[in-house]
Amino acid sequence: MAAFCFGRKMVLVTGWSNVSTLLGFVVSYIVFLKTLIPHILIVLFGEENIPGILSNGRYTGQLFWATIYTFLILTPLSMPRKIGALRFNSMFGVCCSFYLVMCIVFMFFFDRTLVPDIGEAFKKARYFNVTLDGMVDAIPFVVFAFMYQPNIPIIYRELTTKTYGKMNKIVTIGSSFVVVLYILAASFGYLGLVGNDDMLATLAEKNNILEVLYPSAAFKVAIIGLVFAIFAAAPVCVLPAKDAFEEIVFANGKMTMKWNVITT
Template sequence: VPRAWQTSGSQLFEGKTSFGMSVFNLGNAIMGSGILGLAYAMANTGILLFLFLLTAVAGLSCYSIHLLLKSSGIVGIRSYEQLGFRAFGITGKMAAGIAITLQNIGGKENLTLVLQLGYLGYTSGFSLSCMVFFLSAVIYKKFQILCPFEEFSSNSTLALAHVANVTVNHGYHNGHVMVDDSNCSPQMFTINTHTAYTIPILAFAFVCHPEVLPIYTELRNPTQRKMQHISNISILIMYTMYFLAALFGYLTFYTNVEAELLHTYSRIDPYDTLILCVRLAVLTAVTLTVPIVLFPVRRAIQEMMFPNKTFNWIRHVAIAVILLTFINILVIFAPNILGIFGIIGATSAPCLIFIFPAVFYIRIVPKDKEPMRSTPKIFAACFAGLGMLFMIMSLSFIIIDWTTGSSSALGGH
C-alpha cells in the first residue's frame, strides 16, 4: 500500500497519525449508543448465549474489515461509497450512501461517535471519556442497588406493564410495584420474543466500517497488516467494555432491565446524583458530536445527489437543517429506543458489516488473482449470505414482535 493516498480532490495525502492514536480513533468510531442496549440484550439471551453472540459479531467485524482493507489496497480508494461505485457503479454508490445515512441517523438519535479524515479534536476524546464514566457508574451501581428492589415508581413504563400482570408474580400497594425475589437470579441461557433484538443491537454497537478507510489514510506508514492490527485491538477493547457494561447492567436489574439502561436507573431513584451526572455527560457528548456525525451523512448525500457539483454554502447548510429537523421529528415520535436499535441494527448494520464488504471484495479483486471458486471468495460469498440471513431473520422476528405488541410496554426515552 503506498504511503501517499490519492484523495477525491486529486491531491496526495500522507498520513501522520501514530499507531496508538489510530487505535484510539477507531475505538471512538466503534463506541456508541449501542452500549446502552447491551444489558437488555443479555437479559433476553442469558449470559453465555450473549457472550457467544458478542464474540461472534466482534470476530466477524474483524473479518469484514480485512475484506475492506484488501479491496481498498487493490484499487487505492479510501471512501466506502467510492468502493461501492468501483464495484457496482452508481447502484453500489447509492446503496452504500443510503446505508451510511441510515446508520448515522440512528446514531444521532442516540450516541454514535463518528470520526472523519483530519478530525482529531477533543470532542471524540471527551465522548469516549463519557462512555468510560458510564461504564464505571454501571459497575459501581451494581454493588449499591440490591435485588430484590424495594419499589419501582408506578409512573414508570415497566411498572405499568407489571401492574397489568399483578396477580401473577407481584404485589401492588400504594402506587408501587413490589418485585419478586425470583427475578434476582441470573440466567445463563434464555430465549424469548425479544431475543430477536440481540443481533441487531450487537451489530449496531460494532459498526465502524465507513470510518476504517479514513483512519487508514491518516495512519503513518500505512500497511494493510498494520491497520488490521489496529482494528483488532480497537474491537477487543470495545468488546471488553461492552461485555462489562452488559454484565453489570444485567446483574443489577436482571429481567427488569429496559432497552435504555440509564432509564432503568431512573426508576429506582429519579434524583440519583451519579446517574444524573452520567446523563448530563452523555447529553453533552451527544451535543458535541452532532457536527461530527453530520459529516459522513452529508458526504453520502452529496455523493448520491450532487456528485459533480462544486461546494455551495446554501446547499451545505440546507442539507444539515433538513437532516437535523428530520432527526428531531423522529426522536419525538419514535416509540422507544428499542425500535431504533432493532430497525437500524437489522438493516443498515448488516449491510455495512457483512454484505457490502463481501460483495465489494468479490467484485473488486481481479479474477486472475483470485478466481470466483477460490477459498477467499467462497468465504466472502458465505459471509454475505450470513449477513442476508441475519437481516431477514432479525426483521422477521422484530415485525412479529411488533404485531403482537409485546415491545410497546418496554423501554422508553
C-alpha cells in the same frame, strides 16, 4: 475503494449504500437523543416541574429536542471535511461512555443499597434466557454497534502511516475495547437489578438500562455524559457520508465549500 475493487460501475451502488447506512445511523442517534433528554429532565426535576415543550410528548418535547440537536449542534459539528477535526469531541465522547460503564460496575460492587449481597445476586441471576423476542431485540443492536466499516476509509486516509497493518491494529484495538465495555455494562447492569423486582421489571419493559431509575447521583451524571457522547458520535457518521456523496455526484471528486454547507 469500490472503483479499485470492482470498477467504476460499482461506485454508485457502494456509494449510495454507504450514504443510506450512515444517515440511518444519524437518524438513530437523533431518535435516541430526543427520548433520552426528556427522560433525564424528568429524572432530575420531576415531570410536573418541566414545561410541556421540554417533556416527553411525541409532538412536544421529542420534536423540540430533535430540532434543537439537529440544527444547532449536529449541523455545525458536521461541517468539517476531515475526521481529525473531531478528535477532541470524539475523545470526550469516549470518556463519557467509559464513565457510564464504570459507574454501573462500581454501583454493583460498592452500593449496598442497590446490591445488598453480591454473592446472592450472582446466585439469583438467570444466565441463559434465550427467547425469540430477546434475539429480535439484541441482534439489530449488535449489528448497529459494529457497523463502522463505512468510517474506515476516511480514517485510513488521515493516517500518518497508511498501511494495512496499522489500520488493522486500530480496528482490532477499538473493537476489543468496545466489546469489553458492552459486556461490562450489560452484565453488571443486569446483576445490579437482580434483587430489585421493580427495577428489573422496568428493564424488561423498556429494554434500556438508561431508563431504569437508579437512586444514584453518579448514574444521573453518567446519563448526562452519555448525551455529550452522542453529540460527538453522530458527526462522525456525517463526514464519511459526505465523502461518499462527493464521490458519486462530483466528477472531479471535490466538493466546494458552498456544496459542503448545502450537503451537510
